[in-house]
Amino acid sequence: MTTTTARGRATRLRLVEAAARLMHVNGVAATSVDDVLEAAGAGKSQFYHAFASKNDLVAAVLEFQAASGEKEQAALFRAHPGWEGIRAWLDAVVASQQRARYAGGCPIGSMAAEMADRDPALRRRLKTAFQRKRNAVHRHLAALQDAGSLRGDADVDALATFVMATLQGGLLLGSTYKDGAPLRHAVEAAWAHLLSFRP
């Protein structure tokens, strides 16, 4: 289903934003369509005008989270070329976990942990969302390599995947500990490992 009017698009966005907030904290399974309607101040007919089903809403929430993460990261990489871009991104992840008071973790990571084994179609979308993020890091590292700031024998794909994994794990431990230390330790070690590939 598509919503073509400006009002329809605004309602759709309000529903997606409300669902994104609820699903980030409570998870997908524990967030009902009724919870989303209540939080967004919308009615059932508005919902089913915008979405075919709850699954359709979950896919829209994932796309919303992936797109906003991608936009922030691209802005950081544009503003800070070279190694500073990687450092700025790592610092931004640490700062954002602190701002969220160690709640929720990475919205895509949390959704993946809950849903990857339970919904094959959503799992494929989650994989694509992780890969988009990985590709952005990959491109930035490849540019460092082209510029001679990263050794030619460094496997940029492996490094990008490693940094993503370390951040995901640090966010998960941090939201379990309710403490910034795990992510800080994870980030500093990942940074040191990346820098070990400077020529």
Added chain:
Amino acid sequence: MTTTTARGRATRLRLVEAAARLMHVNGVAATSVDDVLEAAGAGKSQFYHAFASKNDLVAAVLEFQAASGEKEQAALFRAHPGWEGIRAWLDAVVASQQRARYAGGCPIGSMAAEMADRDPALRRRLKTAFQRKRNAVHRHLAALQDAGSLRGDADVDALATFVMATLQGGLLLGSTYKDGAPLRHAVEAAWAHLLSFRP
């Protein structure tokens, strides 16, 4: 409530094992007491003889997962002293994800991702479970340091936390990708970073 007879203890274990399997794949929220009873072939009165509530069962599942993980890891560290112990542990995590066909991830990590923000009492138990694992790694690294195989200026607490985070993230990406590459990349980078602290 305590179960004092041998039969009562056997029933309790059967319920915990069935719940552990279901919760690992489907999550805590999506696993009902009825699901567990059906999988374990037990009745409601047996359940409420062994557990005060579903929360009580979840705590028992976490303890069961933490204790079995701890036992396996301690056996590996005993069998492989020195750096080989760390390598054997990392290889065991990779092999176990492969055996599980990239389903479920780490049972403690999956439960943490789902529940840490939703149940403060369970969050504290999850933190303790992570810390027990971290402490085992910490002790092994501290023994390496005492033996002069790890530099004196290495922060073993930070390193242990970093390796745990990297494994958790690699398991999460792997169960989203249904592929062993993310965890392998994460493990090789973590291993290289640890080895960079050899004297």
